[in-house]
Amino acid sequence: MKLATYDNGRRDGQLMLVSKDLTKAMAVPAIANTMQQLLDTWELLQPQLQELYEALNTGLIDNAQAFDEMRCLSPLPRAYQWADGSAYVNHVELVRKARGAQMPDTFWTDPLVYQGGSDCFIGPKADIEMASEAFGIDFESEIAVITDDVAMGVSAEDAEQHIKLLMLVNDVSLRNLIPGELAKGFGFFQSKPSSAFSPVAVTPDELGDKWLDSKVHLPLVTHFNGELFGRPNAGVDMTFDFSQLVAHVAKTRPMAAGAIVGSGTISNYDRSAGSSCLAEKRMLETIEHGEATTAFMHFGDTVRIEMFDEQDNSIFGSIDQKVVQYQG
Amino acid sequence: MKLATYDNGRRDGQLMLVSKDLTKAMAVPAIANTMQQLLDTWELLQPQLQELYEALNTGLIDNAQAFDEMRCLSPLPRAYQWADGSAYVNHVELVRKARGAQMPDTFWTDPLVYQGGSDCFIGPKADIEMASEAFGIDFESEIAVITDDVAMGVSAEDAEQHIKLLMLVNDVSLRNLIPGELAKGFGFFQSKPSSAFSPVAVTPDELGDKWLDSKVHLPLVTHFNGELFGRPNAGVDMTFDFSQLVAHVAKTRPMAAGAIVGSGTISNYDRSAGSSCLAEKRMLETIEHGEATTAFMHFGDTVRIEMFDEQDNSIFGSIDQKVVQYQG
Numbered sequence: 001m002k003l004a005t006y007d008n009g010r011r012d013g014q015l016m017l018v019s020k021d022l023t024k025a026m027a028v029p030a031i032a033n034t035m036q037q038l039l040d041t042w043e044l045l046q047p048q049l050q051e052l053y054e055a056l057n058t059g060l061i062d063n064a065q066a067f068d069e070m071r072c073l074s075p076l077p078r079a080y081q082w083a084d085g086s087a088y089v090n091h092v093e094l095v096r097k098a099r100g101a102q103m104p105d106t107f108w109t110d111p112l113v114y115q116g117g118s119d120c121f122i123g124p125k126a127d128i129e130m131a132s133e134a135f136g137i138d139f140e141s142e143i144a145v146i147t148d149d150v151a152m153g154v155s156a157e158d159a160e161q162h163i164k165l166l167m168l169v170n171d172v173s174l175r176n177l178i179p180g181e182l183a184k185g186f187g188f189f190q191s192k193p194s195s196a197f198s199p200v201a202v203t204p205d206e207l208g209d210k211w212l213d214s215k216v217h218l219p220l221v222t223h224f225n226g227e228l229f230g231r232p233n234a235g236v237d238m239t240f241d242f243s244q245l246v247a248h249v250a251k252t253r254p255m256a257a258g259a260i261v262g263s264g265t266i267s268n269y270d271r272s273a274g275s276s277c278l279a280e281k282r283m284l285e286t287i288e289h290g291e292a293t294t295a296f297m298h299f300g301d302t303v304r305i306e307m308f309d310e311q312d313n314s315i316f317g318s319i320d321q322k323v324v325q326y327q328g
Numbered sequence: 329m330k331l332a333t334y335d336n337g338r339r340d341g342q343l344m345l346v347s348k349d350l351t352k353a354m355a356v357p358a359i360a361n362t363m364q365q366l367l368d369t370w371e372l373l374q375p376q377l378q379e380l381y382e383a384l385n386t387g388l389i390d391n392a393q394a395f396d397e398m399r400c401l402s403p404l405p406r407a408y409q410w411a412d413g414s415a416y417v418n419h420v421e422l423v424r425k426a427r428g429a430q431m432p433d434t435f436w437t438d439p440l441v442y443q444g445g446s447d448c449f450i451g452p453k454a455d456i457e458m459a460s461e462a463f464g465i466d467f468e469s470e471i472a473v474i475t476d477d478v479a480m481g482v483s484a485e486d487a488e489q490h491i492k493l494l495m496l497v498n499d500v501s502l503r504n505l506i507p508g509e510l511a512k513g514f515g516f517f518q519s520k521p522s523s524a525f526s527p528v529a530v531t532p533d534e535l536g537d538k539w540l541d542s543k544v545h546l547p548l549v550t551h552f553n554g555e556l557f558g559r560p561n562a563g564v565d566m567t568f569d570f571s572q573l574v575a576h577v578a579k580t581r582p583m584a585a586g587a588i589v590g591s592g593t594i595s596n597y598d599r600s601a602g603s604s605c606l607a608e609k610r611m612l613e614t615i616e617h618g619e620a621t622t623a624f625m626h627f628g629d630t631v632r633i634e635m636f637d638e639q640d641n642s643i644f645g646s647i648d649q650k651v652v653q654y655q656g
Contacts, residue, residue: 011368011584040339078408078584079408080406080407080408080446080447081445081446081447083445083517086514104511104512107512110512112512112514113514113517114443114514114515114517115442115443115444115445115515115516115517115520116443117409117411117443117581118408118409118446119408119409119583119584119586119587120408120581120582120583120584129480130580131480131481131580135580151656152457152459152654152656153459153654153656174580177580182513183432184432184435184438184440185510185515186414186440186441186442186515186516187442187443187513187514187515187516188443188514188515189411189441189442189443189576189577190576190579190580191580192443193580193581194581194582248518249517251518252458252459252463252502252505252518252519252521253445253448253521253522254448254522255447255448256339256406256447256448258447259447326480326481328479328480328481
């Protein structure tokens, strides 16, 4: 099942059911008006939606409209929980190596997760408005899951059944604000502005056998200013799978329906796959040449993030954003 | 104006208008059913509510019911943003001193704020369920504000007008999980389980001249196991006021209506005022005697947090919680 949220001028937008091939869409007001409403009552509503979804895919819905990615907000325009992992430990190792620091061995056994802000996500095609290029503006191409209610202390084994939807994410990061914030010891805050999510969220079964062991076994494709920047396989080198990340998040508190958990920047040991953020490219340059030559994003720069199935069909639609100066 | 949220079996509860003396309450379904709905449309709805509030206070509402704190959830049972400051730098200085570390001078000029989780707040009278006493369970008595929509980059001067409501908070902390998490560099996560808020949220005008310069100039009273633990004045030694905290939160992203910003543990240089968390008492013991003798919370321990006006009337109702073993 594929779902999106259209901008209708309201804070939570209009829930839309989207056909598998991303060509048709329909509102489902008799079932739910918003993505959060659907997630709040998922078990009850999902079977009815599934029936409509099959009818939509087989052309049996007369009043279906053409699906328009440009009308999409993030599937959850605002959410109650956004916990972002850093599950590709290879990437974390590079961060440390580039600054000449050792990575603790426990990073291979204990997931890294930071608490993100979730009140104001930006849309998949929305400009990334920033006051200054000096912040060190970067994209991070990731995958995220949305859960239903999860009890405190859930095991990784039991966590997978709570994963209801998958999305792509651009976890925008302000690299030059990070060292100062981390030195203060309270984690990221100003260095993590609003994230953007893919136009479409999909149920795990949409990925067929590419959803295996709580990982997505497909490349995540990033273009920077129109050129291929990276296509690492999200199923390779993922040290902690999504079920393990959910269990980590729920260790000392429950999670409410609609909670979003991110993978962190997708990264492969195979360097020919490219990267999913500018920072990683800069780290590789630093390790190889002693200094980074790739700059962070300038006003006017664009990033496009998408994922394709084996027949080269877009699964989630694309995140496609431009950095612009905030006029505020 | 005073507002609360009753448990009605739904995720967001039932918005209740509460009389100034906390004796009467009424639902206001013609205006808003939930606190979030009210905050989403505050400018439009506030005048109508204010009129009803005055009628409720003067006994003109026939069908008002007796207000029952025991029926209250946190005013926002789930929220889109919970950013908690550490504005009493005296407290931060003690933390560092107790572990023999220097505090950077910038801590006096640049606010400390961490991103909290907001999907599952617990009620003001709810048990604090934890799997293990070994986590180092502690309370933190604080004040928090709720804002309406705040634009990115707002100045501290302009921020105050966005502060719509005030509450008390118990920012439950798991002290023994903090060192490990901070060493990982991503900030708090498992060490900050679900927070609890006071039964009642109040508009700033309810505090009269005790709301001055974006600070609350009254003691915050904490009882631990029935004995007075601390009553530091929240208006004294607050290095960053709430407007400055809001401006810090909004530096690189907007804030959505219903965003909650906390003060951090209230702490006075005058040690006779006592403390607002066990950790501070332990730090003072460590500095004075070389070791901490006060234990963290055991199962069965209770904490009560409240604030009184100059006539000794409770302003927010009380947070009153017991720590119990999580049965999972």
